[in-house]
Structures are given as structure tokens and as C-alpha cells.
Amino acid sequence: MAPLSLGPGDDVDAWCGKCLMVMNHRIIAVVGSQIKKVECLTCHAIHAYKSEPGAKATREMSGRSVADRGKNSVGRVPRTSRAENEWSVIMTEMQPETQPRSYNITKSYMVAEFIEHPKFGVGRVMEITGAEKMVVIFKDGRKTLLCNRVAATI
Template identity: 50%
Template sequence: MGRGSIGPGDDVEAWCTRCRMNLNHRVIAVVGSNIQRVHCLTCGGDHKYYPPKGTKPEKTERGHVKIARSVDKAAASVRTSAARAAGEWQTIMREMSPDRAPRTYRVTESFAPGEFIEHPVFGIGRVVDIVGAERMQVIFKDGRKVLVCNKKSSA
């Protein structure tokens, strides 16, 4: 693959049909120069590629998104949002009390906005918002993630 081209395994920002947000996704399938399917790095869902909301990608005559511009914009958007998230995370981490350890993240537990948690993959983060009965938005060093919480066991 030449420089600037996107292929399976590359990360892009896309609209997640499950989370209903612009989030980082991993490319699953590309046909020609068009992204076809992606995997959401937040919720784990696989779906058709939709460009991030708020952008107007150029389309081919068949209605496929042209990669050259949309991927460049998506990559720039991911870099910008990652830099913004890292700065926001650093500010938030200064507010964390040094004598109080963050709670270990578990899907079965309830959390409150402002609470610090420790995730086994994403590290230390702060709950930003509770989204519905079983989801919360948390900011980590590498960006905001929507995590499951308050999940009742089915046993």
C-alpha cells in the first residue's frame, strides 16, 4: 500500500451506528479505494463505514466515499481529537486526589460522574457522563470511551 492509502487494520474515525457517536474504528474491509466495513474500538460492533458526522466526504459516481479526502480528514480529525483528549485527560488527572486510589472498573458496578476508575486496558480515567441505564462515557488518556456499567448478571 502506498502512503496515504487505507487498508484493513488501519484506524479511522467513523460514525458508530450502535454508540451514535463519532469514534475510532478499525477498518475491516476495503474495496478498491473505498472503506466498506469497520469495527468500533469502543463498543466492539462491526458495521458499514459511515464518515464522521459533521464532515462532507466526496463521493464517487456509485455513491462510495472517496478515500483520498475522507480518510485524510478522518485521520486529521482523529489526531486532533486524540490531542484534545490527552490535554483534557492531563487536566482531569491534576484534579485526582493523590491519597485516593481510583476504583477498579467492573461492568457489574455503578459509577457516578466525576468518579475516577482504573480500566485494565485503557488505564486510569474519569467518568464524564452516565448514558442510559447501562452505559457511561469515560475520558482516558487516548480519548473518550463508552463503557458498560451497572450490568446485572444473568445467573
């Protein structure tokens, strides 16, 4: 029998049911010459080894995953797209009836409040960092905005 070239701790390309892509995985368990368990290096899910999507997935899907894999093979995520991603996740928590308050330097805001900035658009207050400062996440990323300013001090 040919010796198994891969063993636990080695990296292998495998289908991840969570990422829905062929991702880089670390081998957790090998039985005989078969890889049994792998850990996804992207989402850290531990699951049975599959070289490609199971019977449930369509052919079309596996074709696309290979194409995506080629495109995304460099694990480099531009800063802006990561910020945008975080922002879009946060935006999904906004209820349809929520009306973001328009941003005004003299007003005070609360953490988790949705606001609308004339330049940056809709964002959400992530943190109050001082008496007159807050961090708000926008599509462009996190910004520190002034708030709670008394009109006379502007």
C-alpha cells in the first residue's frame, strides 16, 4: 500500500459546508489512508472531510466554487471591503421601521443607535468614547464623530 502523504496537522483543500466553498483545511483525523476529519482554517468548523460538495449541492455550485476559489486564493481582504462587510452585517439588524436620526453635533446619542450622516450615510453608534465623542460605523468604516456639543462652543 502506498504510504499516505498527508497526516493530521497537514493542510488540505476540502469542501466547507459553512463557507460553502472549497477552503484550506487542517487535517484532524486520518483513518487508514482516508482523511476523516478536517478543520476549516477560515471558519474553524470541524467536520468530515469532503473534497467537494455532497450530493445535496448542484453541479453548477461546485463549478462556481472552483472559480471563486481561484479568484480568492490570495487571503488578502482589502480594508474597505472588510469595513463594508462589518457595516452591512450591522445594517441587517436595523428594523425596517427604524428611522435613523440625522447626525447633529449638538445632540447626544446612545450606543447602538442608528444615525444618518450627511456625508457618510447611515451608520450605527458603536461606542461612546468621551463626553463629546463617539465611534460610529459607516459603510466607509469606523469614524469618530463629535456629539453632545453645546451650540455656543462651536
